[in-house]
Amino acid sequence: MNRIWNLIATEARIELRERYALTGILLYVLSASFIVFSIWRQLPPKEWGLTFWVIFLFCSLMAVLKTFGKESEGRYFYYYTLYHPLELFTAKVFYNLGLLLVIFFTLWLVLSVIAGNHFLRPGWFLVTGCMACIGLSFLLTFISSIAIKTQQNASLTAIMALPLMIPVLINILQLTAYGLGTTPDDNPWNEMMLLTSMISLVSGMALWLFPYLWRS
Amino acid sequence: MELNKSFHLYACFTRSMKRKSVIIVALLLVVQQMYAQGATDPDFMRSTGKIYVVAGVCIVILLTLLVYLVLLDRKINKLENRRHND
Amino acid sequence: MVVSVSLALLMLSATDRPTTFRLAVWKWGAIVLLLYVFIAGWIVPLHPGIIQVNPGTASAGDTVTLEVKGYNTSFLRDTSQLSAWLRLSGDTVLKAGHIRVFDDRQLKARFYIPAAFPFRSEAYPLTLIVVNGADGASVLPNAIFASPAVRHQPEEMSLWTQHKLQGIQVKAGIQYPFRNILAETIRNTYFHVPMWFAMILLFGVSAFYSLHYYRKGDMDLDRKSVAFIKVGLIFGLLGLLTGMIWAKNTWNAYWSWDVKQNMSAIALLIYSALMVMRSSVEDDLQKARLTAGYNMFAFVLLIPLLFIIPRMTDSLHPGSGGNPAMGGEDLDHTMRLVFYPAVVGFILLGLWISQLVYRVDKLKGNTWS
Numbered sequence: 001m002n003r004i005w006n007l008i009a010t011e012a013r014i015e016l017r018e019r020y021a022l023t024g025i026l027l028y029v030l031s032a033s034f035i036v037f038s039i040w041r042q043l044p045p046k047e048w049g050l051t052f053w054v055i056f057l058f059c060s061l062m063a064v065l066k067t068f069g070k071e072s073e074g075r076y077f078y079y080y081t082l083y084h085p086l087e088l089f090t091a092k093v094f095y096n097l098g099l100l101l102v103i104f105f106t107l108w109l110v111l112s113v114i115a116g117n118h119f120l121r122p123g124w125f126l127v128t129g130c131m132a133c134i135g136l137s138f139l140l141t142f143i144s145s146i147a148i149k150t151q152q153n154a155s156l157t158a159i160m161a162l163p164l165m166i167p168v169l170i171n172i173l174q175l176t177a178y179g180l181g182t183t184p185d186d187n188p189w190n191e192m193m194l195l196t197s198m199i200s201l202v203s204g205m206a207l208w209l210f211p212y213l214w215r216s
Numbered sequence: 217m218e219l220n221k222s223f224h225l226y227a228c229f230t231r232s233m234k235r236k237s238v239i240i241v242a243l244l245l246v247v248q249q250m251y252a253q254g255a256t257d258p259d260f261m262r263s264t265g266k267i268y269v270v271a272g273v274c275i276v277i278l279l280t281l282l283v284y285l286v287l288l289d290r291k292i293n294k295l296e297n298r299r300h301n302d
Numbered sequence: 303m304v305v306s307v308s309l310a311l312l313m314l315s316a317t318d319r320p321t322t323f324r325l326a327v328w329k330w331g332a333i334v335l336l337l338y339v340f341i342a343g344w345i346v347p348l349h350p351g352i353i354q355v356n357p358g359t360a361s362a363g364d365t366v367t368l369e370v371k372g373y374n375t376s377f378l379r380d381t382s383q384l385s386a387w388l389r390l391s392g393d394t395v396l397k398a399g400h401i402r403v404f405d406d407r408q409l410k411a412r413f414y415i416p417a418a419f420p421f422r423s424e425a426y427p428l429t430l431i432v433v434n435g436a437d438g439a440s441v442l443p444n445a446i447f448a449s450p451a452v453r454h455q456p457e458e459m460s461l462w463t464q465h466k467l468q469g470i471q472v473k474a475g476i477q478y479p480f481r482n483i484l485a486e487t488i489r490n491t492y493f494h495v496p497m498w499f500a501m502i503l504l505f506g507v508s509a510f511y512s513l514h515y516y517r518k519g520d521m522d523l524d525r526k527s528v529a530f531i532k533v534g535l536i537f538g539l540l541g542l543l544t545g546m547i548w549a550k551n552t553w554n555a556y557w558s559w560d561v562k563q564n565m566s567a568i569a570l571l572i573y574s575a576l577m578v579m580r581s582s583v584e585d586d587l588q589k590a591r592l593t594a595g596y597n598m599f600a601f602v603l604l605i606p607l608l609f610i611i612p613r614m615t616d617s618l619h620p621g622s623g624g625n626p627a628m629g630g631e632d633l634d635h636t637m638r639l640v641f642y643p644a645v646v647g648f649i650l651l652g653l654w655i656s657q658l659v660y661r662v663d664k665l666k667g668n669t670w671s
Contacts, residue, residue, distance in 0.1 A: 142599065146592050150582040159578055163571035164600065167607045190614065198606050205599050212516060213595045261551045265348065265373050265485035269551045273493050273544040274340070280540050281655070288658055295665050 007091035045118035049176040064140040068148040085211040100133040120181035135199035142206035335647030343492040350375040351480030352442035362451035363417035380435030386411035387431040397465040416458035417451035438473040496648035497541035504534030509601035512594040524590035529660035
């Protein structure tokens, strides 16, 4: 556990040293929501939820894309000898989880400021968002670990990750609609159960397969 | 002798390929005809209890599988030719 | 499922070079089953039914003359028992006062709608039932909607129970059920639906081989799993195309953003991404390993995508509103006799083509290395 924390700290230090990276993501969030809002002019609750997740999707793709991209070949080898793949993976997942949470809260804040906060049940949305961040950070970290081994890293991450994200995203959208009060459905526990089981599936598969894909 | 035989085989294959592509083109024309008819008369596909929808579905399935098989055939052909040339 | 998986294993173990060419038994099985499906799927007639009723509304306390258009009906053949009924529910039925038959497919029936209903509602959906000796009963649910009477006349309540609808003969011979809206396209159950079964099974077999590759690391297993993905994609594409042709003529649009349409399109995207990924890796070992990993990951995610989400959302698909098309009532006994062979036949065909693809890929690998 300590070793994982070390890895995360190193990761964060590198990220903060190159300040443009984190600021870049935040700017991306800001400008994307600004563009969307200037197109729509107003966001009724239903569209608010959809817009939120569309922007979140692309921002998270942007942010996670660089997970394995930063390191040179040499450092991979170094990591491989030093850490167990699972340690490395967990560290990356936690680090990405942090990034996604930052994006989530920033985006929520930005959209609330420019388009208003429409939530009937903000608590539900908070829980949904956190679950989404956990699930997507596992999924995206796993996919980018595959994509890094190919020639077209950036485009392949998007191509492979987007369709895989959709089942999770559909669930999240339903739960968001419940949070916003735009659905007649008043029993979200089914969806919550499905989301939880999908996230555990994704994380379980990713944890199982990553060590196998990593050695090369 | 060896060379002659392989050439003979190659000719056979190209001939069979030609025949196949002729069949495929003919089938395509038939389907196109059918759809063209459907386009001019919007109710054609829906007439007689929409039986033509079922016909269209069957034709699409058969045609796609046939085209796929032809492509596969071509692939095998290339492999065999390469083997003969070696 | 179990049978086909074991068949898949069997066929791939039996690819040793035979001295003389003999088609394997299961391939003959595929041929026979598909022939049977294509013949039986086409020649068995549809049960007589009602395609159209005019007008679609009536008001209570009025006489309404319904223009009825039948499908596959023979109104003229046996007019002895000819009668027409409007059913509100159970035994609450109205009998037509007068029926005029024009030809085998057209008749006019006059009904008097009583100015009283057993329960209160905004509109009363009535089911039209036409009975004759040759066809048995032809039914059209929700044929007309009756609006409540302006002046309620409780004494007319007895009209609803005056006649009893009973003793309907069942039409002799085998036929597929007539379903409103679907009509002949009910036959697509044998052609469109098995595509999805085949696709899911092929992807499943592929994931199985990926698991094997993960354990053993044999390049041959990678070749097998990829062959199954390729053919699975073809079948998925076919399912989508055939579904679109049907949807255009039923829902009036090629794409209606129905849950099942979306989910299956996503499934195809996931596996297409896999093929793109493969093509952009140069090292063969790396390629095989990434394929195995992604394939297993994708297949596990495919299960909620194809089996759970469509069940949780409303779909336009026949037999929907909760349960996808396999519900007991949607698939009657006669249809099962063709549907199950169709599923097995198309699955076997898929396995057959996959085996061919695998053999080609193997030859290709041998010539190059």
